[in-house]
Amino acid sequence: MTVSEVKVVTGPLADPTGSTRDDCAVIALKHVTREYAGHGGVVRALGDATFSIVAGEWVAITGPSGSGKSTLVNLIGCLDRPTAGELKIDNVDTASMSATELDRFRADKIGFIFQQFHLIPYLSALENVMLAQYFHSMTDEAEARAALVRVGLGDRVSHVPSELSGGEQQRVCIARALINNPPILLADEPTGNLDAANQKIVAELLQDLHRNGHTIVMVTHDPEMAGLAQRRIALSHGQVFCHPVSGPMVTLRRSTDRL
Numbered sequence: 001m002t003v004s005e006v007k008v009v010t011g012p013l014a015d016p017t018g019s020t021r022d023d024c025a026v027i028a029l030k031h032v033t034r035e036y037a038g039h040g041g042v043v044r045a046l047g048d049a050t051f052s053i054v055a056g057e058w059v060a061i062t063g064p065s066g067s068g069k070s071t072l073v074n075l076i077g078c079l080d081r082p083t084a085g086e087l088k089i090d091n092v093d094t095a096s097m098s099a100t101e102l103d104r105f106r107a108d109k110i111g112f113i114f115q116q117f118h119l120i121p122y123l124s125a126l127e128n129v130m131l132a133q134y135f136h137s138m139t140d141e142a143e144a145r146a147a148l149v150r151v152g153l154g155d156r157v158s159h160v161p162s163e164l165s166g167g168e169q170q171r172v173c174i175a176r177a178l179i180n181n182p183p184i185l186l187a188d189e190p191t192g193n194l195d196a197a198n199q200k201i202v203a204e205l206l207q208d209l210h211r212n213g214h215t216i217v218m219v220t221h222d223p224e225m226a227g228l229a230q231r232r233i234a235l236s237h238g239q240v241f242c243h244p245v246s247g248p249m250v251t252l253r254r255s256t257d258r259l
């Protein structure tokens with residue numbers, strides 16, 4: 001995969017063509033709130049969040065347990081909808097879509113990487129990756145195999161999860177997330193269950209995917225992993241309290257190559 005265009009914007013509004021950070025946004029939240037109705041009343045899990053993430057950016061989401069990280073990731077991943085406010089993914093307002101349209105949109109735009117891997121124990125690595133395609137599109141063994149090669153597991157396609165190390169299972173999960181070549185990768189504690197050696201492998205893989213233009217939104221408690229991101233969005237009690245835009249803003253346009 002090659003990066004076909006690199007555009008550097010020196011500040012949030014400083015582009016000679018007149019485009020703004022919002023114009024480049026692949027994820028844009030305006031006054032997004034998510035409340036849950038519970039037995040003890042209404043819980044405001046995310047309150048009035050306004051920020052954007054530009055194409056090709058790598059953002060770490062941090063905050064203590066219960067601060068709203070999963071709520072935010074579920075909203076960005078189109079698994080949930082805001083109670084109030086506007087959420088645009090790739091300039092499309094997700095509120096305007098039917099559930100079926102949203103499923104299709106999610107499959108095209110977003111790859112999910114989970115802490116717990118969520119692999120089916122009795123299926124091989126190849127079948128687990130092909131299962132992702134079952135939900136989105138026609139099952140394509142060649143694409144699933146290519147995705148496993150892409151994450152360095154070309155020689156592990158027939159192994160079931162119990163025959164793979166934690167790091168290898170996470171790489172199967174990443175291969176699954178790469179099916180359909182989605183522009184956005186959403187990772188929830190991608191190295192939370194890994195030892196140092198496997199964390200390094202997964203970190204290098206994410207760096208490689210970022211270099212190839214994927215936008216990465218990653219929840220992490222690990223300062224080393226957060227340090228790999230270009231920006232940190234910190235949450236506390238459902239409030240976004242830290243999302244500086246620092247340094248030059250680099251937007252990578254991805255090639256149309258698949259994997």
Ligand SMILES: Nc1ncnc2c1ncn2[C@@H]1O[C@H](COP(=O)(O)OP(=O)(O)O)[C@@H](O)[C@H]1O
Nearest residue numbers: 036038043045064065066067068069070071072
């Ligand atoms: N489905 C739900 N129903 C009711 N309350 C919820 C639900 N999901 C999350 N919450 C509450 O919203 C707050 C934020 O939760 P969450 O986004 O899971 O935080 P984090 O991922 O940072 O641990 C917590 O107080 C949690 O109890």
Ligand SMILES: [Mg+2]
Nearest residue numbers: 066069070071
């Ligand atoms: Mg969580």
